[in-house]
Amino acid sequence: MHRKIILFLAGIILFFGFNFAHAEVIINEAQLFPTTERFLELYNTGSLEVDLTNWYMQRKTATGNSFSSLVSNPNFEGKTIGAHDYFVISRDSLSNSDIVLSGLTLTESNTIQIKNSGQEVIDKIGWGDTSDCGNPCPSNPPEGQSIQKTGTGSWIIATPTPGEANETASVSSPADNVEEDISTATASNEIKIKATSVPAIKAKILANALAFAGQPLEMETDISGLSNENVVLGRASWNFGDGSSLEQINNFEKFYHTYYYPGEYVLFLEYYQSNFSKTPEAVSKMIIKVLPITVTISKVGDAQDFFIELSNNAGSDIDISNWVINANGKIFILPKNSVILSKKIMTIPGKITGFSYADRSNLKLFSSTGELIFNYPSPTAPIAIAPVKISVPPKPQISVNQDSPAVKLPLGVLTAELTDGQITVENLGATPYLGRQASVIESDVLKDNPIRLYILALISTVFIGASAGAVYFIRQKKTVSKAGDDFKILDE
Numbered sequence: 001m002h003r004k005i006i007l008f009l010a011g012i013i014l015f016f017g018f019n020f021a022h023a024e025v026i027i028n029e030a031q032l033f034p035t036t037e038r039f040l041e042l043y044n045t046g047s048l049e050v051d052l053t054n055w056y057m058q059r060k061t062a063t064g065n066s067f068s069s070l071v072s073n074p075n076f077e078g079k080t081i082g083a084h085d086y087f088v089i090s091r092d093s094l095s096n097s098d099i100v101l102s103g104l105t106l107t108e109s110n111t112i113q114i115k116n117s118g119q120e121v122i123d124k125i126g127w128g129d130t131s132d133c134g135n136p137c138p139s140n141p142p143e144g145q146s147i148q149k150t151g152t153g154s155w156i157i158a159t160p161t162p163g164e165a166n167e168t169a170s171v172s173s174p175a176d177n178v179e180e181d182i183s184t185a186t187a188s189n190e191i192k193i194k195a196t197s198v199p200a201i202k203a204k205i206l207a208n209a210l211a212f213a214g215q216p217l218e219m220e221t222d223i224s225g226l227s228n229e230n231v232v233l234g235r236a237s238w239n240f241g242d243g244s245s246l247e248q249i250n251n252f253e254k255f256y257h258t259y260y261y262p263g264e265y266v267l268f269l270e271y272y273q274s275n276f277s278k279t280p281e282a283v284s285k286m287i288i289k290v291l292p293i294t295v296t297i298s299k300v301g302d303a304q305d306f307f308i309e310l311s312n313n314a315g316s317d318i319d320i321s322n323w324v325i326n327a328n329g330k331i332f333i334l335p336k337n338s339v340i341l342s343k344k345i346m347t348i349p350g351k352i353t354g355f356s357y358a359d360r361s362n363l364k365l366f367s368s369t370g371e372l373i374f375n376y377p378s379p380t381a382p383i384a385i386a387p388v389k390i391s392v393p394p395k396p397q398i399s400v401n402q403d404s405p406a407v408k409l410p411l412g413v414l415t416a417e418l419t420d421g422q423i424t425v426e427n428l429g430a431t432p433y434l435g436r437q438a439s440v441i442e443s444d445v446l447k448d449n450p451i452r453l454y455i456l457a458l459i460s461t462v463f464i465g466a467s468a469g470a471v472y473f474i475r476q477k478k479t480v481s482k483a484g485d486d487f488k489i490l491d492e
Contacts, residue, residue: 025050025081026123027114031146031160032106036206039090039097039162040071040104040112043149044081052076052087054117062109062130070112074342075099078315086163093208095286096163100208108140125155201225203236203271203282206254210316211290213262214371220254223271223282235272237280241265241288249275258369259290291316297325297365297376298345303357306350310365312340320346322368327359 024046031039040057044050055076058067071089079098081087090097091104106112109128113121126133127147128140138147138155145157148166158167206220219238223231236248240257242265259265265288270280291314298311308325312318319339325332325348332353340346350356355363363376 024048025052025087025114026149027112027125028086029146029148029161029166030106030112030125030127030141031162032108032141033143036092037090037094037144037160038092038104038106039088039094039160040106041162042081042087042089042114044083044085044087047083049080049082052079052081055115055122057089057112057114059105060111060113060130060132061107062128067111067113070105071099071101073117075101077342088162090162092206093210093286094162095205095209095284097209100210125149127155201231201271201273201281203269203284205267205269205284205286207267207286207288209286209288211259211288212293212314212318213290214258214260214293214367214369214373215319216256216258216369217288218254218256219267221248221252221269221271221284223252231271233273234281235275235277237270237272239268241267259288262290262292264289293318293367293373295320295340295365296374297363300360300363300376301350301357306355306357306360308348308350308353308355308363310340310346310348312342312344312346315342317341320367323373324366324368325353325355326364326366327355327362330354330359 025042025044027040028043029039029041031037053076054073056069056073057071059070060067075089076099079087086096087098088094088096089099089101089104091100091102093100109126109130111124111126111130111132113124116122124133125147127138130137136154138157141147141157144160146160147155148158148161149155150166156167161167202224204222204224206222207217211217221236223234223236225231232252233250235250236252238246238248240246240259242259242261244257246255246257267286267288269284271282272279273281294313295318296311296313297308299307299309301307310320317339319337320334321336321338323334323338325334332348332355338346361377364372365374365376367373
């Protein structure tokens with residue numbers, strides 16, 4: 001009886017523990033506008049790291065009847081959120097973005113929910129005129145502001161804090177929300193009003209925090225003045241963290257930088273109002289994670305349907321715009337916005353590339369900067385040829401038949417044993433790396449076997465000597481008696 005009670009209590013603990021574990025991750029903050037600064041923030045309230053693999057997020061508008069995909073589960077593949085840590089999903093790269101999703105759509109009066117790998121709703125928020133909030137709906141945040149969850153579970157509108165602790169209360173919040181939050185916070189003695197900051201020049205790096213080795217990474221700076229106006233004059237000094245740097249003077253147009261080796265690089269930006277200033281008015285930095293390129297030509301078609309299959313084996317999507325496929329003087333350039341999803345393939349028909357089955361052994365894949373990425377079928381160099389094993393012909397044997405005294409010599413057969421996928425003896429003459437027929441290999445056998453060569457030479461010497469001796473003895477037996485014996489008179 002006691003055992004059953006213990007098992008029952010253990011089951012209850014496991015059940016509730018399971019549910020508590022799944023309730024640790026919450027939707028903590030959301031910014032809608034400006035579009036380039038749009039983001040969602042998750043927070044792990046628990047004391048253990050949570051694996052987000054196969055999790056996903058959904059969105060519903062105020063007039064919608066059902067949820068649609070917002071952040072699909074491939075984006076969470078291999079992602080984790082540490083204990084008491086933040087997880088940022090942004091439309092454009094922020095300094096601490098964990099997922100950069102160019103299609104991140106957040107508008108006024110939306111409802112957002114997050115589900116785990118078991119398709120359970122973990123948390124839900126809403127704002128504006130939507131009726132499906134999970135909690136009381138905060139107002140639509142104005143441009144440059146975000147909705148943030150407080151320690152009491154209520155929502156405020158405040159200055160965005162992606163990847164950092166939220167404000168407890170904000171002087172910029174609407175009156176109704178501010179009053180509610182202040183009264184609640186006062187009761188718990190947790191009120192913290194953010195002091196009014198002094199206007200300052202701001203410099204922001206606009207770049208993707210994820211890059212691939214050898215791939216150009218687009219970068220741009222956004223300089224805003226004391227009144228949030230766009231600044232176009234001054235000096236921007238870049239340090240890319242790989243030993244290279246760049247100076248932009250009165251010209252802050254976007255540019256490209258290439259990291260040639262995988263790793264993590266600290267990207268620094270300093271802005272100076274004057275070209276002669278020694279102290280920057282604004283500084284910004286971000287971490288650039290550079291991954292190795294793992295795109296390969298994984299498969300090609302046959303003579304009837306010659307497609308080319310490209311595989312992305314990396315844990316992130318990769319943009320292969322302006323990459324080049326080359327074979328036998330033919331080239332195919334992949335168009336702009338050509339993207340292979342993580343762990344996925346791209347199959348390009350021969351009708352589009354213009355390649356045929358005859359080009360299969362010379363296919364090469366180049367990046368947009370001209371770097372050789374993959375050489376098909378070998379990723380590095382010419383096709384390796386396995387050593388050829390030659391079977392030795394048997395020694396000639398003489399047999400005499402009473403009915404036919406002719407000597408019969410069986411012919412030795414030259415064979416080659418090759419592993420699967422290697423070049424056969426019949427094709428050696430057409431192989432550019434060998435360029436020799438089987439007869440050449442046969443001669444090499446003799447050359448590479450000195451004992452066999454010696455035996456053949458000895459046999460030849462004996463044969464020639466015996467032949468010469470036989471001729472000599474035959475001629476000795478022939479006696480010419482006198483002149484004229486060679487002639488015979490015939491009677492007609």
